[in-house]
Amino acid sequence: MEELRKKAREALASGAAQVVLGYGKGSGKKARAVFIRKPDQADKLILDDSCVQNLAVYLKKPEVRALGKPAIVSRLPTMRALLQLASENQVAEKDLLVLGVSHDGKLLDLPEFKAMEDYVATAPLELTAEERAELDKIQKLSLDERWRYWQEQFAKCVKCYACRAACPLCYCANCLAECNQPQWLPVPSHQRGNLEWHIIRAMHLAGRCVSCGDCSRACPAGIPLHLLNRKLAEELFRNFKSRAGMSAKGEYALGVFKPEDKENFIK
């Protein structure tokens, strides 16, 4: 933690960054995003297991962008989000510094995206037994049970769009949920509106989601939205050996194809 504060202080003092986007003490057991602009405020930074929010999400916020060049405290999901955003031309290497943190809390030296790519490439990205079990639990259900399970989950949705707001990859200036000519997605949070929204969200993130899990953490109703994304990420890897957020020049799995892609479901 001290090492991080030191690095943050230096970055601000040298002018390498105008703002450090990191974690500070929040309410209860939570950590919260802090925006450190002066070297002497760097002591507000903390680094522990409560620091899970994907801070790359703040790059889409005009008020944060107005603060100047950021240095972003980044664990693996944040790094992957940054790489994915770079591959979608949403951030450029020169516009930010990465204060990388390894899974065991060590500071990483990641001077450029290449170093970040190398780090991400060595990180274990297979699902843990626990994560796999979460998926399997649903996959083992019968078709009807799965339908009922998700209908119950979606019934809790109030369409607050916290899942969208918390997602670093949901950056569209005009989300299709806000397009009304035609009203493609129903506005109200009735059952149809909720189902359509969650399907659209999952599909638009397929091949882009970096599995940070912030959608589920953000959901006030506790809907396990990350499972939809995880399921699709796994399928994309299984079928196309493609993972999002691995490279700043990565290909979008649904933007490319191979003639030999499997098609056993097509007559």
Add this chain to the structure above:
Amino acid sequence: MAIDKKLLKKESLDQLFSRLKSSGRSILAPVNRGEQIFFEQVNSPGEMAKDYIQTTLSAKGAVFPRCEELFSYRFEAQEVKLEDRKSEPKPTVIFGLRPCDAASFAVLNSVFTWDYQDELFKSRLEKTAVIGLSCKKADEYCFCASVGGGPGETQGSDILLTELSSGNYLAEIVTDKGRDLAALAPELFGPAPAEDKEKNLAAVAKQFELKTLNAKLSQLFDKNQLWVEQSLRCLGCGACAFVCPACVCFDLQDEAGRKGGVRLRCWDSCGFSLFTLHTSGHNPRSVQSQRWRQRLMHKFAYMPERQNFVGCVGCGRCSRLCPADMNLIEHLKEIAENRE
């Protein structure tokens, strides 16, 4: 009218529930759903969640559903036929509502009736009775005492129950509606217990003076820097508004096919950029800091002045559930203590 104090034994709840049901009322009560607790229809007290501070969503939906039909229409050649909503609200008892949430119905009512009378809302409210439950526990997010409420506040409930050390309840019958409910099972309500109510209540400290906050707010509209700083980590979702028991803002939406359709009213949030966007592209509240300001101003400055109600009951949900840990009480204290 004076409040009747009675004793309601814990064993009597089953009886009370069945009497309520046989009188044609449906009962909404907190139910566990995974780690969340929602108000759902129940038949017996056994289905209810135990030992919780606050439900995930409030019971607002009982009087102000998150999506409700206002009227429907049919297309017939060039003509349009309007039809009133067919389903009339059913008599409902909300059981186990916290005093803060119970107080929110009056806030909602103040908006729906301050000028034009919203009969659709009123008809739902009329059919709804509240058997509240005092709070034995509070957490750091609770601040009812700062906005005129309290963990054992009777205002808002028709009957307020307070769990005593024996597990039995002190039943305070507050309103005529409450008396009607008690009259369904008069034998269950015994003579008032001697035990002191206060010692069975959670401690919720007062954290700021409403009047000070109000006076400060009215000076702070154009202190842009304050609003930008406060809202820097706000992500601009609508979670705070949708979990809030006192947020009223809504949207009207048409959903129709070729033969006809419905006009719906659904919850909306002042935190969304679309909320005030003009068709021309102009937006009076174009950035999040302005929308955050609106949220605070509306609840703590405009509503007290226009509707005579604070638009907040201190339930703390917005802070508990905020994905960015926007802690409302922290920001309110900052404003109340503002020295500018």
Add this chain to the structure above:
Amino acid sequence: MTANLYKPYLMRIEKITEEAPGVRTFRLKFVNEDEGKNFSFQAGQFGLYSVFGEGESTFCIASSPTRQGYIECTFRQMGRVTTALARCEEGSVIGFRGPYGNIFPLPDWKGRNLLFVAGGIALPPLRCVIQNALDRRENFKDLTIIYGARTVADLVYKHELGEWSKRGDVKVITTVDPGGETPDWKGEVGFVPAVLEKAAPTSANTIALVCGPPIMIKLTLPVLAKLGFTPENIYSTLENRMKCGVGKCGRCNVGKLFVCKDGPVFTLAQLNTMPPEY
């Protein structure tokens, strides 16, 4: 069933007038004649016009309460509802809720001069007052209308503008932005504030009504001040996005005031005390 605030009157489109590219005026009559007989409104009020299946949109009532039996609205095709409105034909049925909002205090203006300054699609809210004043011409002294649009084609109520200027008891000055004139254009060429300054109407005993795009208003106000108008004698109307029209849905507020309840008519003196949220 009790009265439903959100249930509109059904109105039949009796006449459609093409005013300018994308701009139409509808003349609406109550489908249920009894509803029409009990309906009244005053100058300045607005309504919510709905296309069933699409939603509602807010415009002023552009006709005068002195002309009974119908109401008129003028709109530009912009968003979802106005696009649907533009597809409507004569005879179609649409919805109308209203009248809502406050009014221009016409009775207080008896014996005074009225100066109307409008730009583009913002003439309709003033047209209601103009018609009203013309129908009660004896109540007012000099009437002056200064109206500008980008191009000649964009001027709305062209026919009426012609009639008003032929009357002789109204001074009508029309102008188009430089480059917007046609070879046979006989009006002024120039922006509204400049034309106003040149016309230099007296501020003595005069009420000024100003409606137009924000930039026009911004540049017109200093000219009016120069001419000696006090903020209490300058009126305008605000428009904010609305859904309910009855002070509940929470989006049209400017500070603590609701445009739908406390507006849409405000004096400049009032606007000066309000936060810039419009």
Add this chain to the structure above:
Amino acid sequence: MSEFEPKIIAFVCNWCTYAGADLTGTSRIKYASNVRMVRLPCTGRIDFMLLLKAFDQGADGIIVSGCHPGDCHYTAGNFHARRRWMVFRELLDFIGIDLRRIHFAWISAAEGGKFAEFVNQVTGEIKKLGPYESFQKAMSAGIE
């Protein structure tokens, strides 16, 4: 009671399957009349949401069909579509939407016979499944 006649919506590409269906007609091959066709420029244009909207509007089954791989009028639209369908099918299956109600096929402009055969086969299968009530019932919920 009369036999259940399912409503089936076919989303087809303009260049192959639509022409194929034309050929079925001009060849006077008989096929089930349960299918309503929606013609789109290319399978790449068939937004996945269209399928859900069709179910929502009362469809009991859906056919999606276009040019064989390599034959796309726009070179690669069907290759892109194929990946998207793959992912979409996995998502639908995961959330409990019945994949037996959505059928995919490559049918060229020359395959009038295949079109008829395919439509008949799908219609038969959907008939066996019955109306898609679980979906339509759920979708009308949530309005008070």
